[in-house]
Amino acid sequence: MQDSDVIVIGSGIGGLTAAALLARYGKRVIVCESHTIPGGAAHTFRRRGFEFDSGPSFYCGLTSTGSLNPVKQVLDVLGESLESVPYDPLGLYHFPEASLPVYSNADLTREEIAKITPQGAKELKRFEERLLPLYDAMKGIPTLALRADWQVIPILIGRYLPSLLKMVPHLPLVQASVGSVMDATVQDPWIRRLIDLECFLLSGLKAHGTIAPEVAFVLGERSRAGVEYPVGGSAAIVKALVRGLERWGSQLLLGHHVEQILVENRKVLGVQLTKGEILKAPIVISNASIWDTYTKLLRPEDLPSSFSKAALNTPPVDSFMHLHLGIRADGLENLTGHHVVVHDSDKDITVPGNTCMISIPSVWDATLAPEGHHVVHAYTLEPYAGWERNDEYEHKKQQKAQTLYRALEQIIPDIRERVVLELIGTPLTHAYYLRRYQGTYGPAIQAGQGMFPGSHTPIQGLYRVGDSTTPGIGVPAVAASGILCANMLVK
Ligand SMILES: Cc1cc2nc3c(=O)[nH]c(=O)nc-3n(C[C@H](O)[C@H](O)[C@H](O)COP(=O)(O)OP(=O)(O)OC[C@H]3O[C@@H](n4cnc5c(N)ncnc54)[C@H](O)[C@@H]3O)c2cc1C
Incomplete structure (x- = not known):
């Protein structure tokens, strides 16, 4: 007796994307969310007439047709869309010695930089010219076509061979750090700090810790698809995904905290909620962080001990x-x-x-x-410690x-x-409302020193999505993780 085909633990963007896509593919999905508001790190809350974004507010390519943003691709197949406000400059960076307006159009930003460091502006151009071809190569293969298992290979060869061949010359960049590209192109200390800052804003790590595709994606999207803010705040994205989920016949249960993932003989059976209620399904997808999934939601005896150890050893960003x-x-x-x-x-x-x-x-x-x-x-x-x-x-x-x-x-x-x-x-507030281990931004996995773990787990029927799985942190990345996982679960 199953309650659904799939149970998703958590309604972060990663969980909602996987759930809504699986619903679109005809699966009966139940999403259990601990909080009374959906969206996880991307939820919006209301106090005395003010609508506050709890986290993200920087978005590219949510509505434009040429965008590579996986959120846009998922909303398209769900039959949902967003209203957004384009804007430029995308922000002002204030350093003690100068303020820099940053525009979607990289030429305009470099003109501003040339007023501070003319040589630095030239070096930044070289840096961008190294990364942007990778973005262009990514364009030919939509995230929506990908999946997180070997079956991606015949798809890529059968449907996307020309794009795949275009990608080949850029393969060394795919695993490279932004720092290695910076070392090869930029000497100017002001520009090196600027690149470090932009990487830090994205990944929580500086250039040498951040992988090149992440920055190539953002540079490409912001200059080619444009920067925009969803009307209604981050909640607008969350609501569109929930509408998609429900429109395709599945449901979101708010205020339903999962206490435990039920496992027997290394096979998932379902989940147990705080009040003791049990929901059964042959597939469970956890959108909780790697630390929470392996150490709180599973019993130690359900996992090879090396797994829980590896999970706890993943370094968290503050x-x-x-x-x-x-x-x-x-x-x-x-x-x-x-x-x-x-x-x-x-x-x-x-x-x-x-x-x-x-x-x-x-x-x-x-x-x-x-x-x-x-x-x-x-x-x-x-830091969480000390609070x-x-x-x-x-x-x-x-x-x-x-x-x-x-x-x-x-x-x-x-x-x-x-x-x-x-x-x-404080970090305690962040950890409490987002149900995240130590209120972390996500894993601090340095480029070249390990890979983000994928969706697979050692338990049959249990998968993971979100910012502690490939492809990493940020709304587009976690939406991509939801796509890769959902696609893998259907033919
Ligand atoms: C301050 C801040 C600013 C950011 N700015 C940006 C930005 O401008 N642009 C951008 O793209 N990204 C930004 N990000 C990153 C982005 O918001 C996150 O990477 C992304 O939203 C994480 O999504 P996720 O799918 O991993 O899940 P999460 O958002 O972590 O959601 C997980 C969900 O699971 C639920 N859950 C956990 N355990 C249980 C349980 N046992 N039972 C039931 N439910 C459970 C939680 O309540 C939560 O709702 C920002 C993040 C923060 C914190």
Whole structure:
């Protein structure tokens, strides 16, 4: 007696993508989500009329036809679409010595860079020219055609041979680090820090730790498909995937925390929910992180011990301090929506609190804040270790948020007087609401020093999707992981 064909644990973008596609392929799918709001790291929450993105706000190619974004490919086959607002410049990077507007059009950005370092601008062009052909080669093979097992080989050869051949000269780049491309093309220290910063924003690691295809994808998408913000915030993407899931006959159960994955003789049977209810299915897909899946959701005896050990040995990127603000918007016309502030050039950009990301999405979508107001999200990396809900907690929280306020003051000098709603999130908040091990951003797997683990597990019928599986962290990457897994489960 099965309750469904497939159970998906978690409604992050990876889980929802896999679930909705499998529903589209005719499977009966149940998604169990612990939280009362779907979307995981990409969920949007509402307080006193303000709609806050909990995480992502930077998107490329969500709606344009030429885009490589897997989210767009999945929404197309589900019969769903998004409304979005294109914008440019995509952001301002503020260093102590200069602020740099970054445009979708790389020529415009390089013109701005030439005002700071003319030689650096030329070197950056060489760097981009090395990476962009990889993006062009990727274009011929849609993610939607791929799967996470050997059966991808006949598909690639049978349907995509010309594109595959185009890819061959770029194969060495596929596993290369961005750092190796940078070493071969860029000497200028200012540009090297800029490249490190862009890699850090994407992967949580600097250039030598980040794989080249990740940056090639973003450079290509932002210059060729354009930067855009979904109307309604990240929730718009989540809602479109949920609509797709339901339209194709499957269901999402919110507030349904999975306590355990049920396994017998190394074969999955289903899941047990917190209240003891059991749901049975021959296939279970976990969208929980690698650490949570292998150490919390499975019993030690269900796994070869080498597996749980390897899972715990995967290094995590730090967690975050978040500052979510509702502010008065009077006099703030022509505000740019994205900013990155590096406080101190003598400190490494990865030092917690030194690099702060700011997003003000009501600049693009006024419905996210009450009239006359803006919604602000500022965040920076913060280690999980040392955080406890003790007597010190409130004080420490206020103190750690100051780096975010100082970053915001560079954009809106009187920000503190404008605040009508303040929410400060710590690594504990992040871990709690996102149900993520130590509130991590994702695995810190350095390029060249290991691969992201794939969807397979040693348990028959149990698979994994999300940012701790290939192809990695970020909304397009986790959507791709959902596609690879779903495709592998059908003929
Ligand atoms: C601050 C921040 C900013 C970011 N900015 C960007 C950006 O601008 N652009 C971009 O592309 N990416 C960005 N990212 C990265 C991106 O948001 C994530 O990589 C992606 O959303 C992760 O998706 P996922 O599928 O791995 O699952 P997650 O988002 O981790 O979702 C997993 C889901 O599983 C649920 N779950 C876990 N355990 C259980 C259980 N036992 N039972 C039931 N449910 C469970 C959780 O509640 C959660 O909903 C950002 C991330 C953060 C944190």
